[in-house]
Amino acid sequence: MNAGIFEKHYDVIIIGGGATGAGTARDCAMRGLSTLVVERYDFTTGATGRNHGLLHSGARYAVTDQESATECIDENMILRYIAKPYVEEHDGLFITLPEDDLAYQEKFVESCWKAGINAKVIDPKEAIQMEPSVNPTLIGAVQVPDGSIDPFRLTMANVLDAQLHGAQILTYHEVTGFIIENGRMLGVHLRDNITGAKREVRAEITINAAGIWGTLVAQMAGVNVSMFPAKGSLLIFGHRVNNMVINRCRKPANADILVPGDAITVIGTTSDRVPIESVDDMHVTPEEVEVLLSEGAKLAPALATTRILRAYAGVRPLVASDNDPSGRSISRGIVCLDHETRDGLAGFITITGGKLMTYRMMAEVATDMACLKLGVQQKCQTATTPLPGSDKSTVEEPENHLYAFNARVGRHGTLAPSIAAMDDYQNSLVCECEEVSVGEVAHAIENMHVRTLTQLRRRVRLGMGTCQGELCALRAAGILCASCKKSIEEEKADLAEFLNERWKGMYPVGWGPTLSEAQLTSVIYQDLCGITSPSMKDRRQEP
Template sequence: MAQIIETQVVVIGGGVTGTGVLRDLAIRGIKAVLVEQEDLGYGTSTRNHGLLHSGSRYVVKDKDAAEEAYRENLILKKILPGVIEETGGIYVKVPEDDDDYVKQWVKANKEIGIPIEEIPVSQALEEEPYLNRKIEAAFRTPDGSIDPFMTLVDVVGDAVSRGAKVLTYHKVVGMITKQNKITGVIVRNHYTGEETEIYADMVINAAGPWAGKVAELAGIPLQMINNKGMLVVFNRRFHKQGLFRLRKPGDAEIFVPGHNVSLFGTTGINTDDPDDTSLDRQEMEGMLAEGMMLVPSIHELRIIRAFSGNRPLYQESADADPTGRNVTRGLALLDHQKRDGVEGFITITGGKLTTFRYMAEVTVDLALEKLGISVPCTSHEEIVPHREANEFFKEVEMAPAAKHKLRNWAGPRAKAIESELKKEETNAVICECEQVTWAEVQSVIPEEGHFNIGDIRCRTRLGMGPCQGTFCNYRVAAIAVEKGVTTSEHADQALRDAINERKKGIGVAATGETAKQLQLMETIYRVSLGLREEEEQHV
């Protein structure tokens, strides 16, 4: 017999849009449950370059999206102090780019009110020595860097602290309907197969690339464009600011610094499958060749992995632009009662990571209007609890780099981590690249749930450094078994999943030192630990 949950609103999708909606509902005192088929950020929200847009990239072709981005840029810098780095950005014109477009771009920024500043080419080259020495113009913009992983964790944490509930690894498999109204959803536990019926007054579809699939369950046609973009990660942070090519938005023109690495991309290819995150070596090489226009020495820099994600773009027309570049990056809020005659169901899609809070605001405004509830939005004023925890770890003896990281990452888990760090067996760093201790790992493993190294990685950066988990993945699995956190069978499966995921991203970029790293990883896991190829194929 299925379990039953009753609430006011169900939010489908645990990406940044869905979690933003959940937080907005919680702030306004609305009971809400979020359901996600995998872990938080499984889709687009963690498969991007982590750019906090200033709006400048879209000022010429999409002024509405540009205005939204700049406004939200300022708001997020205020309410998310723990996950944003105000790096600034530099847009540069290379000789091959159009002079007229530069003039249009400058004029459009001024009209919208985005503060840009032209700086001498010599100054730009001094600040960012990897830039093309032949650049002809440079402009400073208020872009930034945002950590999408920690954004999700912090936003959800704030929502849960206000009474919201989250069910990860629960896939929506059906809609509960009464005549022409959606009255709830049926979700299935990924691990146990158990089903739960969740009854609600309103269902909000924030499933990103899967929004069309969710709408199908309600019998509603929804034309989505899943635009797959590829990115690469360099092993170090070789520039201080975001670097952008000053031309009509296209492929391979964005470099974003994040933590200790730099990210570069992207491409744009439409795909019919929202789960398609495939990687192609030829696509990457084409992207790198184009990137030489900004950073000529790009092939001399070490790439540690590549990855891809799907942008959920919406348009009413069935004739999709094959590159997705001409489809608006603005949000699409669909009232399915007006559009399709189905009550109790709303879809929010499109938009950017930078505009997720605003997307949540307009979505909740519409939902509450339909529910006859009047509560103003204050999410633009409510600060998400800061992750910095300088008052802790004063008496703990540990590596300075690990302590520095924890001061900025521990947040509400600080006291529990500090208590564990005083124990010698939990003090040791198990991921040298990212300075992750067992105490930190232990703090993010759910008391009830499946042991998943990928979920740990997203919350601690375990395995995100140059070795890509070659050493820390087996360490964390072994310690988890030793401490009774999981069984050897579950740890073995978690280890296979983690290594397969890392190898996928390393393999497409495997040349030079990265090829050696992949060979070392395969030697350790296949030879030393006996993780065989035939077993990996069945994961």
């Protein structure tokens, strides 16, 4: 698969396999640039895979950050079109509770309108009817065009489209240094994180889209991009508590967004500055869980008694500005740095700041800059060209086994029919919580850079449901072992790795049914199958 990659001289190398990197790859490839993406681990391992999955209307930033708000609503409308199957258009509420200042609502609505966000004040009683889970003591409600978006599917759709336009992808390849001659960046030194092999690849332009790790990447090139790593923790509830996003109508604070996505609900976030050295190993603390729960229960009281599946944390790639201990007041605006004019290093661009919502715009800005330098005239088409799976064609319902069909279409849009679903075996479910069939697993292995259970989870939600891998891990391991021609020992290590990663998220909320679930899982895998924890030396340093 990687044949010829290292001999080629690219127009652009993009560092980072998150939404921004994938989006930039798509944009560059669509404009005819020869493009290579290098990602040190798997796609979506950074902040892309560790956020709310909120399709912001921008209302959250309307009062404090008009620029971000405008960007959000613009991109919100674009994503509804280009990423239709990966978006849920359920709208959101901004509620005012008795302890909040109702006067803020007026300012909020006014700011929303100024940013072009259709914010509508509604009667609290109507709000309860629209969203029965909402705190019934609310004294004010505003309806906004929030929604939710699946960042995993969104990123993969960008990757697939980039590949369709000729881009090449190297996952598990970490940038260890740069080839710099006479003030010009000529390429990157790479280490294959699986085999340890060292390589180099050359390109006219290198784009740093490594999120919070971008500060470390820039450091390797000898330039300073001062970042503000702001950790945000979130909790996943076992089922949908709400069907509309619920926000607090006040200045952004902790745990004031409750987002329904797929079959779950997510509360978040906290915001705390963390040392850059710690960003590879984030843990959710008991204090954060407490804040998320007590604040979350104010949005929807049912959270106090709803099963929590897991906790997770990501790090926002905020660009440091003033002295702000939480990072709440730093702009979520896009920062695109031309290191040629800024630092005298030609051929190097950093695209950072922003947010998942504005990944496409970030990609456009970065690609515009690259095109300008390369003398390419092509205009950006990513806002008007639907992503793979989002085209207008209709997907016909199968006669039988409808039960995995909707989940398939939900994850792959109009690409769903390319998933094998001919016989009982292909239709049988590997992951029952998330309805992932044998056919879908095979499809992911074949088309989506999958070799491990964790990669499979990111592609098709395998193991993300109620049982957190208890039932499906073993089945999927069997398929991976056979399809990827892995040794049994290798797959057993993969299994242990996967289950440990699941446990990491369950541990901070390890009580009630979730604890029972973890115990059942450990009985099955540890006691029954004899799978043990991988020793530290075998453990891959993947987040």
